[in-house]
Amino acid sequence: MDQPGQPRKILVIRRDNIGDLVCTTPLFAALRARFPDAWIGVLANSYNAPVLVGNPDIDEVFAYTKLKHRARGQGRLAALWQRLALVWNLRRRHIDEVILPGGMQASALRFARWVAPRHVVVASVNLANSAHEVERSFACLAKYGIKETPPACKAIADEPLAARIAATLPAALAGRRLIALHLSARKPRQRWPVERFAALARQLHAAHACGFLLFWSPGAADDPLHPGDDAKAAELVAQMGDLPVAAVKTHHLSELMAGLSLCAEVICSDGGAMHIAAGLGKPIVCFFGNSDAARWHPWAVPYALLQPASCDVVDISVEEALAAWRRLPTA
CATH class of the missing domain: 3.40.50.2000 (Glycogen Phosphorylase B;)
Incomplete structure (x- = not known):
């Protein structure tokens, strides 16, 4: 060539x-x-x-x-x-x-x-x-001839869309520090259990009075084209019923970007949402199962990465996730 x-x-x-x-x-x-x-x-x-x-x-x-x-x-x-x-x-x-x-x-x-x-x-x-x-x-x-260190990733949230999402949030979230919980992952070994997201949220709320925005891949689990986690999201909302939380159903990628932009930090598994969060400049706690952390960790943002020896995120405890969040510079 x-x-x-x-x-x-x-x-x-x-x-x-x-x-x-x-x-x-x-x-x-x-x-x-x-x-x-x-x-x-x-x-x-x-x-x-x-x-x-x-x-x-x-x-x-x-x-x-x-x-x-x-x-x-x-x-x-x-x-x-x-x-x-x-x-x-x-x-x-x-x-x-x-x-x-x-x-x-x-x-x-x-x-x-x-x-x-x-x-x-x-x-x-x-x-x-x-x-x-x-x-x-x-x-x-x-x-x-361009050989410098690459700059940060870039994702641009739609500000009017973010404002519309913010306007629909429950009054209980007003004025609170918002933490994004994204529960979906394409690979089975990167799916952290719903009950642990709930337990982590409970501890974060008790210590910092923060609120939560819940994100997931929308759709039914048995959809042959676009399987989703609607059932898991409903289960998590039920388990967090006494906490300040809003489930943000994102039918379009622009809605996910806008919703994540409202949050102070993001807790998620490795995947597209994690990289979008990095592009938005968000500090991240990320769970890695059987994916290559060296190649795919969040780029040029503060992050705390958890990857157990088993390469299955089910072996990450709530206590480990909480400690990882506390290592973020914004915590």
Whole structure:
């Protein structure tokens, strides 16, 4: 692949998970600083693209729908036609360079070929296995002479939406320090038990009189396309019935970002919500089961990480979680 020059139009392709895209936002900031007059676009997917809304380092976001993310009633042909139209739109823009921060992924390379840029840039810097995902993504920029430490991740909450969510909260939460509890996790070994969230909240409230906002992946557990934790959330609310708590059901990623922005700290397992919280600059207590803590820990924010030897968060006690929260500089 050719050496990049001074591009006028740059397209970054990041079409995987929410956390991966959040971990790429330092790259966008560095690109904007290096090429202040360039057009910088991002090709993402319909699932992760909302984390880029309001990002000042990006000129335009293009999102396609993965077949597994199709809405009910949307056929395969309609989704594929939408994708073809998007690629044709990008191809007509005569992109100078496509950057693939996720590496040599077959699907990302395929999109790059379809867009037909003048150059394709893929990270070629050899990094240690312990390198963070932010550093792995940022390594692409070495070809532009950008080799500094990556800045913090960036997620922009919708302030009017946050204000509307705040206006719906119970009066019992008014004036209290709010702590976010996010109970969902994709991997079974990263799901902390509901009763421990309740016990932790009880101790935090007794010691600090704080309130709680509860977040989770909405939906029924048996939904074949988008399984959720509505039942677990209802159970947790019932167990916290005498505490100042509000369940914030987030049907859209923008609602999750806005809701998290109202909180002083976040307690959650490794996952997309954790990286969004980091992008919002929130101190985090995070539970890691069988995921790589060196690669995926919160980037450039205060955090306390708990990962038991068993690599199953069920072995993290309430006392350990409370001690971790007290280690945060804001506690």
